[in-house]
Amino acid sequence: MKVVSRRILLSVPASALAAPALAQPAWPNGPIRIVAPFPPGGSTDALSRILQPHLSQALGVPVVVENRAGASGSIGTAAVARSAPDGNAWVLVFDTHAVNPALIPNMGFDTERDMTPLLLFGTAPMMLCVSRNRPWRSFAEMAAAARARPDTVTYGTIGNGSLAHLTMALVGKAAGLxxxxxxxxxGGPLAVAAAANETDLVIATRPAIGGQIDAGAIVPIAQTGAMRSPSAPEVxxxxxxxVPGIDARAFWGFLGPANLPSAIKQRMEAEIRAALDKPEVRQRVLGLGIDLDPQGEAGFARFLSAQIATWGRVVRENNIRPD
Incomplete structure (x- = not known):
């Protein structure tokens, strides 16, 4: 029997014996890259760097944060979408990711077809704020002034076609402003402008303008979520x-290329959740103004699909174009 078994084994091609090992390589097997598709200093960069050391320690390989900015985050995101599905390239996005498909039709990838939405970290409403040297201290006071003098009240955002811009288009229509x-x-230039009171109003997430709010340069008069945020319960x-019917929240999510093996997805999601469970990490993330509510792949996919549909409709109905 031993001779027969040996002959059978010898007759099997070596490639067939090696196939299972080749099909399921060990992971992680080298450096892991997290793309922050905006310049250093923004919230995607900050969140990536908060997670970086914890993921590197847990996974046992170097984890590198790469800032790859441009085109509202779509350039860095496209690089990951086109990467091999080997678990070595990821991207951390925020709300522009859901607006870009409507504003940039030739991005070179389809976010719902070509990417894996691994984990939604959480959301945050935007804060609509009045500059401190303006007399209004409520939305009603601002709205009355805007109706009295149309096309004179200004508001600053992080850019044309941003979630803040789209939200204010909805506000203007709903309130007749x-x-x-x-x-x-x-966010950097907007924060500087807010501190200098260059515009009557400023709208952005707390991570972008929280310093100016804390310093008293701008005064929040409304937040854009359907419910009050735990990070700003007084607003x-x-x-x-x-102005009913508006629920506009920034979000932060972690994505990889499509067709990632289940084992890689499960391990990476588990390690990110483990990092977020550490009190020191959780406090730093909450300090960014993010209302943590982690959602896995299925929940994130549904959320993202709804966001893309909602904001795409706003872009089309208001004929908004990118810069």
């Missing part, structure tokens, strides 16, 4: 301010 949009090129929602 003709406001003037002043787009800046990112009324737009619905409470008299």
């Amino acid at each position: 003709q406001l003037v949009h002043v787009p800046y090129r990112g 009324p929602t737009l619905a409470e301010a008299g």
